[in-house]
Amino acid sequence: MGAIYTSAAFREYARAQVAYADILLTKHSESALSLCRCGRLHPCDEHRHWLEMRTHFRQFLVDEQYSNEVQQPHPPNPTTNDLSTPDDLA
Numbered sequence: 001m002g003a004i005y006t007s008a009a010f011r012e013y014a015r016a017q018v019a020y021a022d023i024l025l026t027k028h029s030e031s032a033l034s035l036c037r038c039g040r041l042h043p044c045d046e047h048r049h050w051l052e053m054r055t056h057f058r059q060f061l062v063d064e065q066y067s068n069e070v071q072q073p074h075p076p077n078p079t080t081n082d083l084s085t086p087d088d089l090a
């Protein structure tokens with residue numbers, strides 16, 4: 001069955017792989033002219049590998065924007081300390 005590609009667990013996995021690939025691609029980005037940060041020629045094998053992995057797993061996340069998000073993230077609580085500096089008392 002091809003249902004694995006639509007399961008939430010697989011999406012979580014794919015999302016994690018994309019995030020991990022992002023980290024590795026940052027580590028293996030170009031640091032100088034044609035040089036990777038690992039010291040090899042850019043793009044090095046690692047860079048190319050993780051670029052492929054990220055492209056591969058991203059395709060499973062593309063249709064996510066069309067699905068109904070049940071859980072919406074809560075907005076962060078704004079701090080309300082704005083009333084603490086009355087400046088015109090003189």
Ligand SMILES: [Zn+2]
Nearest residue numbers: 028036038044
């Ligand atoms: Zn590298």
